[in-house]
């Protein structure tokens with residue numbers, strides 16, 4: 001029987017646990033953890049993500065500070081809000097919602113976020129810390145993927161893991177996390193020759209390419225664990241992942257659905273990162289008094 005890895009259920013469990021940890025933090029510190037969220041423009045998908053994140057914060061007892069700039073905002077205006085959030089003692093985590101409008105340059109903006117408040121883990125300092133085995137803020141989606149594998153009882157140590165996608169946000173950090181857990185990791189991408197043969201060897205597949213149903217069910221090794229990060233909207237309105245779900249389910253030992261797989265985990269891990277940022281910043285404060 002194929003196990004459907006229910007990210008929605010796991011995220012609910014995590015958020016409940018987190019609520020308790022947030023209460024303990026408030027009791028000890030006297031103030032709530034805070035997340036600053038910056039949305040530029042009116043991209044409807046981004047607006048939905050941001051709303052979900054802010055609602056989840058409120059439920060967990062985390063304060064969120066919403067900043068919205070119009071689509072035509074300048075690089076300098078975005079920098080100004082980031083500087084303001086960097087300087088705000090009530091803000092322990094900062095999230096700049098991506099993608100940004102085309103005229104803005106995301107890279108220097110992500111660099112401008114203080115690494116100590118980089119709840120998304122996109123700052124090169126945090127990417128570097130992960131790469132040298134001293135993780136601080138780790139990107140939320142890869143954290144959610146590895147959490148789901150462990151929760152589903154998948155043995156990562158010694159496993160052949162194939163990550164499809166090499167983005168800084170998902171593919172690369174997912175590979176780093178799996179490597180740290182003792183997997184033998186292959187990163188595949190758009191230039192990979194014979195993707196099917198790589199996927200066919202994998203005990204663990206993490207699909208993060210953003211191409212609807214690109215990974216065919218017949219490629220999946222019998223019993224493999226399949227984590228599908230893709231969320232793609234088809235012309236007929238259906239939401240599908242990067243993996244052909246129905247055919248992959250016939251072969252996989254466990255597979256995440258889309259929606260209801262990795263998506264809810266990203267939000268839960270963002271809340272966790274924000275709390276952990278607040279805990280670290282509080283500890284630093286105690287050391288300096």
Ligand code: GUN
Pocket residue numbers: 095096097098099120140141266
């Ligand atoms: N856009 C899509 N996913 C994400 C995410 O995890 N963080 C940010 N900042 N933007 C995103």
